[in-house]
Amino acid sequence: xxxxxxxxxxxxxxxxxxxxxxxxxxxxxxxxxxxxxxxxxxxxxxxxxxxxxxxxxxxxxxxxxxxxxxxxxxxxxxxxxxxxxxxxxxxxxxxxxxxxxxxxxxxxxxxxxxxxxxxxxxxxxxxxxxxxxxxxxxxxxxxxxxxxxxxxxxxxxxxxxxxxxxxxxxxxxxxxxxxxxxxxxxxxxxxxxxxxxxxxxxxxxxxxxxxxxxxxxxxxxxxxxxxxxxxxx
Numbered sequence: 596x597x598x599x600x601x602x603x604x605x606x607x608x609x610x611x612x613x614x615x616x617x618x619x620x621x622x623x624x625x626x627x628x629x630x631x632x633x634x635x636x637x638x639x640x641x642x643x644x645x646x647x648x649x650x651x652x653x654x655x656x657x658x659x660x661x662x663x664x665x666x667x668x669x670x671x672x673x674x675x676x677x678x679x680x681x682x683x684x685x686x687x688x689x690x691x692x693x694x695x696x697x698x699x700x701x702x703x704x705x706x707x708x709x710x711x712x713x714x715x716x717x718x719x720x721x722x723x724x725x726x727x728x729x730x731x732x733x734x735x736x737x738x739x740x741x742x743x744x745x746x747x748x749x750x751x752x753x754x755x756x757x758x759x760x761x762x763x764x765x766x767x768x769x770x771x772x773x774x775x776x777x778x779x780x781x782x783x784x785x786x787x788x789x790x791x792x793x794x795x796x797x798x799x800x801x802x803x804x805x806x807x808x809x810x811x812x813x814x815x816x817x818x819x820x821x822x823x824x825x826x827x828x
Contacts, residue, residue: 596635596759599646600812605728608639613735615757617789617819620747622755622798633746635735648719648742650734656722663714664690668691670712682708695720700775719743725816728794745818748789749773750798760816767812770824780827784810791818 600606612632622630638646644764651659667690670681682705683704689699695716696709710716721738728734739759749771760769766786771778786808787801798821816822 596648596739596742596744597642597646598635598637598735599643599649599715600637600639601649601651601659601824602640603650603652603728604791606637606650606731608637610634610636611731611735613739614732615736615746616791618746618748618755618757620793621750621789621821624792625750625755626750627755629754631754633739633757633759635739635759637735643715644713646718647744648721648738649715650721650723650738650827653722653724659715659720660690660695663696663716664803664827666712666714668709678751679708686714690716732771734807745816746814747818747820747822762818764816765812766810766814766816766824769816769822770826773824776828777824777826782825782827784814785823785825786814787821788817792821 600608608688612634614632618630618632633653643649649659664687667683667686671680671687674680674683685705685711686696689696695816696714697717697719701709706717719742721741723734727737740780743762744759745762746759749756749758758772760772766784767778767781770781770784785799787806791804792798792801793802795806798807801807801821
């Protein structure tokens with residue numbers, strides 16, 4: 596996942612681990628040799644159009660909207676197709692109200708039609724207060740969440756790990772984030788919700804309490820699920 600920075604020079608460009616207290620809680624029950632948090636890549640303004648989510652300070656809101664508005668007005672001035680003009684005028688109206696395109700309720704067809712424009716606010720924009728800069732981990736975690744991402748956990752003696760996935764994906768798709776071979780040979784997912792895992796006191800106790808569920812490929816992953824994927828090797 597890439598987090599794009601707009602007018603925020605204080606955050607270092609590059610890879611950042613995003614610590615999750617929930618993984619720390621999980622790890623207490625297994626005491627794994629290794630603990631691996633989610634990692635995100637922070638990119639600068641020259642890579643905003645590659646970012647999955649954009650992070651800005653509150654006083655930069657108008658600036659980022661103006662960048663998109665200038666593009667829309669420029670394209671509108673040379674546009675010949677009536678259908679595109681209608682859509683561009685809709686975007687112009689959204690931006691002139693100082694709203695982000697991503698949050699304006701465009702249809703999937705409209706979003707597809709403008710996907711080649713490279714508009715910045717078609718992706719989630721996280722607006723931060725200056726005080727939030729004091730806790731970078733919390734701020735990045737917020738960007739991950741508001742960018743539409745969640746984590747699931749795997750835990751064992753060798754490693755406790757958080758895996759970053761898009762919200763709404765299936766267990767089969769999540770398996771691919773671990774390894775393509777696991778996805779290819781997917782049989783089922785053994786799932787324990789985070790709350791059940793913690794309240795029971797770990798995997799063995801959760802199983803005894805009947806909290807482990809056997810889920811198929813189409814199961815929609817939930818945030819902080821504890822997962823063990825069975826697969827054909």
